[in-house]
Amino acid sequence: MIASSHSADKKVHQIAKLTNEVKELRSAFVDGRSKLMQLKKESYMEVVMKEKNISISLNPPTKIRVKSSKED
Amino acid sequence: MAITETNILNRLYFVAGCMFVFALAVVFKLCSIQFIEGDLYRELAEKRTVKHFDIEPNRGNVYSVDGSLLATSIPKYDIRIDAIQAKQTVFDDYLPALADSLSAYKGKSASYYKDILRKARAKKNRYFLLARNISYSEYLRMRNFPLLNKGAIGGGLIVEQTTRREHPMGEIAARSIGYERIDENNYATRVGIDGAFGEKYLQGKKGKRLKQKIGNGQWKPIADFDQVEPKDGYDVYTTIDVNVQDIAHHSLLGQLEKYEAEHGCVVVMDVKTGEIRAISNLAKTSKGTYYEKLNYAVGESHEPGSTFKTIAMMAALEDKVIDTSTVIDTKNGRKMFYGRPINDSGKGHGKISAAKALEVSSNIGLATIVNDHYSKKPEKFLDRLSKWKLDQPLGVSIIGEGQPDIPRPGAENWSRNALPSMAYGYNLTMTPLQTLAFYNAIANDGELIKPRFIRAVKSFDKNIETFKKEVLVDKLCSDKTLNEIKDILKNIVIRGTGSRMYSETFSMAGKTGTARTDYANYEEWKKDKKYISSFAGYFPADNPKYSCIVVIHKPSTQVGYYGADVSGPVFKRIAQKIYTDTPLIDEVNKLDFDNILVEQDFENYFTNANNYKALMPSVVGMPAMDAIALLENLQVKVKVKLNGSGIIKTQSIIKHQKLKPNQTIILDAS
Numbered sequence: 001m002i003a004s005s006h007s008a009d010k011k012v013h014q015i016a017k018l019t020n021e022v023k024e025l026r027s028a029f030v031d032g033r034s035k036l037m038q039l040k041k042e043s044y045m046e047v048v049m050k051e052k053n054i055s056i057s058l059n060p061p062t063k064i065r066v067k068s069s070k071e072d
Numbered sequence: 073m074a075i076t077e078t079n080i081l082n083r084l085y086f087v088a089g090c091m092f093v094f095a096l097a098v099v100f101k102l103c104s105i106q107f108i109e110g111d112l113y114r115e116l117a118e119k120r121t122v123k124h125f126d127i128e129p130n131r132g133n134v135y136s137v138d139g140s141l142l143a144t145s146i147p148k149y150d151i152r153i154d155a156i157q158a159k160q161t162v163f164d165d166y167l168p169a170l171a172d173s174l175s176a177y178k179g180k181s182a183s184y185y186k187d188i189l190r191k192a193r194a195k196k197n198r199y200f201l202l203a204r205n206i207s208y209s210e211y212l213r214m215r216n217f218p219l220l221n222k223g224a225i226g227g228g229l230i231v232e233q234t235t236r237r238e239h240p241m242g243e244i245a246a247r248s249i250g251y252e253r254i255d256e257n258n259y260a261t262r263v264g265i266d267g268a269f270g271e272k273y274l275q276g277k278k279g280k281r282l283k284q285k286i287g288n289g290q291w292k293p294i295a296d297f298d299q300v301e302p303k304d305g306y307d308v309y310t311t312i313d314v315n316v317q318d319i320a321h322h323s324l325l326g327q328l329e330k331y332e333a334e335h336g337c338v339v340v341m342d343v344k345t346g347e348i349r350a351i352s353n354l355a356k357t358s359k360g361t362y363y364e365k366l367n368y369a370v371g372e373s374h375e376p377g378s379t380f381k382t383i384a385m386m387a388a389l390e391d392k393v394i395d396t397s398t399v400i401d402t403k404n405g406r407k408m409f410y411g412r413p414i415n416d417s418g419k420g421h422g423k424i425s426a427a428k429a430l431e432v433s434s435n436i437g438l439a440t441i442v443n444d445h446y447s448k449k450p451e452k453f454l455d456r457l458s459k460w461k462l463d464q465p466l467g468v469s470i471i472g473e474g475q476p477d478i479p480r481p482g483a484e485n486w487s488r489n490a491l492p493s494m495a496y497g498y499n500l501t502m503t504p505l506q507t508l509a510f511y512n513a514i515a516n517d518g519e520l521i522k523p524r525f526i527r528a529v530k531s532f533d534k535n536i537e538t539f540k541k542e543v544l545v546d547k548l549c550s551d552k553t554l555n556e557i558k559d560i561l562k563n564i565v566i567r568g569t570g571s572r573m574y575s576e577t578f579s580m581a582g583k584t585g586t587a588r589t590d591y592a593n594y595e596e597w598k599k600d601k602k603y604i605s606s607f608a609g610y611f612p613a614d615n616p617k618y619s620c621i622v623v624i625h626k627p628s629t630q631v632g633y634y635g636a637d638v639s640g641p642v643f644k645r646i647a648q649k650i651y652t653d654t655p656l657i658d659e660v661n662k663l664d665f666d667n668i669l670v671e672q673d674f675e676n677y678f679t680n681a682n683n684y685k686a687l688m689p690s691v692v693g694m695p696a697m698d699a700i701a702l703l704e705n706l707q708v709k710v711k712v713k714l715n716g717s718g719i720i721k722t723q724s725i726i727k728h729q730k731l732k733p734n735q736t737i738i739l740d741a742s
Contacts, residue, residue, distance in 0.1 A: 012292045023147045023233065027208035030146045034240035037140060042315055042649075043322040056652065058577060063655040066663055 129276030132305030149211040155192040157228030169218035247364040276305035311347035320350035323645040331627035337369040346521030373474035377587020380497030393445035396427035431568035442495035474503040508621040515616035520545035573640040578651040582609015584635030605638035611647040690727040
């Protein structure tokens with residue numbers, strides 16, 4: 001009885017610790033994600049690529065779509 | 073001695089009696105505690121060791137249309153130090169290193185940090201703040217600073233964690249994504265999407281769990297289930313497109329900075345669905361930088377100026393009081409209406425067609441049209457505006473929508489001059505979002521749709537609720553009027569007031585606006601002229617995909633103030649971005665082309681390759697490319713020398729001759 005009660009207590013402490021860890025990891029994830037979002041923004045890319053003399057194209061890309069031969 | 077005996081007995085009885093009464097009292101008290109006050113005490117005891125705990129639900133996330141996070145809840149950290157926890161020798165040893173680290177982290181000099189930490193210790197401050205509201209990665213960094221890395225007991229580090237709402241996009245669209253804040257008096261501040269949908273979807277429901285106190289400040293659940301299960305908030309998927317938003321934000325910011333304007337906003341809307349793709353609101357701080365201060369696009373009702381002329385023109389066309397070729401005399405740039413002059417910029421346009429009047433944005437032109445045809449019956453014009461729902465708010469989900477004001481006869485701000493003023497966008501107020509919704513309806517074949525910020529509410533992958541477009545008016549006007557207006561809007565960018573933003577590669581249609589603001593005191597206004605520059609329209613001009621409005625308040629008149637110069641470039645940049653992001657599609661039926669010559673060459677090559685292994689084949693007449701490939705792939709290794717290119721004319725070794733290893737074959741081609 002006493003032993004199992006103690007083991008339950010131990011589990012509670014462990015859960016509290018793990019919950020904290022989950023929060024920390026979540027925080028790390030959002031932190032990373034937010035950094036990534038800043039980095040992949042077009043306005044940021046524009047600034048970085050300017051140093052390499054690369055700028056945004058004034059013309060859209062052209063897609064060539066081949067109608068599949070099964071149709072004919 | 074008998075007397076003494078009695079005395080003793082009497083005393084004995086007395087003592088025994090007293091003890092009996094005392095015992096009775098004890099029993100009585102026991103019973104009263106157990107049975108009479110029992111419930112009260114049992115409850116008290118339970119309160120001390122057993123407690124109902126609220127289990128906070130996780131607040132839902134806010135996502136963009138492509139699934140990027142716009143708002144989420146994450147832990148943030150406050151770092152404090154117990155300044156007298158560390159031993160004196162330890163404190164002295166690590167103080168310079170800690171001050172250096174803090175200086176590298178926060179920017180002030182190391183001696184400053186040394187000083188304030190010493191003072192904190194001298195004052196016996198056990199709760200000295202080092203950093204507030206820092207992220208997890210910053211917290212990890214700080215935790216490794218000298219002294220702090222000794223932990224709570226050795227160094228006096230105190231870490232407090234709180235959950236805060238975070239916008240991973242930073243400043244971008246901050247006001248429209250918004251937040252919900254509830255203070256200790258339960259007074260809620262609700263801003264933007266997060267605020268509008270907080271109560272209904274994002275918050276979730278608190279759970280309850282019974283717990284018993286155990287050591288170490290921890291509580292242990294009594295049962296292995298929650299008395300009330302918490303329900304996490306739902307996720308809200310908005311209609312915001314991160315890429316369009318990014319471009320909108322930065323091009324608006326660029327123009328505001330260039331023109332040193334007070335504030336401005338830009339909204340991009342999907343024509344067919346009414347979904348808002350981007351919304352940016354920026355205002356200047358006292359330092360001259362810009363930030364998302366208020367949701368101007370939704371909340372600020374102001375005089376729209378020239379962008380309203382399109383609406384006035386459309387009303388006149390639809391009522392058939394004019395057609396696009398009706399000649400209007402705009403005089404030489406100045407005309408009196410009921411004793412008050414109305415001016416056009418420049419020297420005036422003389423006699424022009426109604427369509428031209430809108431193209432060149434003539435105040436006199438529009439005032440004349442409306443005054444000539446509606447002054448006897450202003451209700452006819454006003455009822456038309458009411459039918460188009462311009463006199464009532466759109467009813468968007470974001471809290472705090474501005475109220476439009478279109479005065480009617482009898483109102484305080486109504487006069488004979490009101491009607492001609494209204495024709496060119498004065499004496500009435502509207503929000504930018506309302507104007508945009510109207511231009512969107514023009515682009516959308518006359519169907520007026522309510523602007524929408526939310527697409528779906530989900531719980532993980534399960535749809536809880538999806539939102540469809542809400543039609544406010546099925547058809548604003550006839551197709552004839554619609555096509556006439558569309559033509560004029562297209563021409564404005566080609567040759568009218570918007571010609572400076574014309575682009576050869578992609579098409580746009582829209583109306584410029586340059587309105588005076590804060591002109592109540594005209595003398596004051598003349599000294600420091602203040603304008604609202606705007607541009608409302610859609611793109612591409614034919615088969616429009618997006619509509620967009622840009623409004624910039626109080627640009628510096630020294631730099632410029634015309635709608636086409638101040639607001640136009642923001643519009644153009646967004647139109648260009650969407651144009652360059654949409655691939656042009658070419659369709660081809662199949663990739664195989666029958667070419668008899670090539671086919672024959674291949675057949676020829678193939679038979680030669682199969683028949684000749686060690687003998688010289690005849691390569692005359694073959695393409696040089698095929699001939700070399702054929703010879704180099706023989707079983708005998710030979711060297712091939714080619715003169716010229718094209719078709720082989722002669723070969724140095726005759727047909728069928730046996731080849732020797734490393735023999736050189738010379739081919740002449742032309």
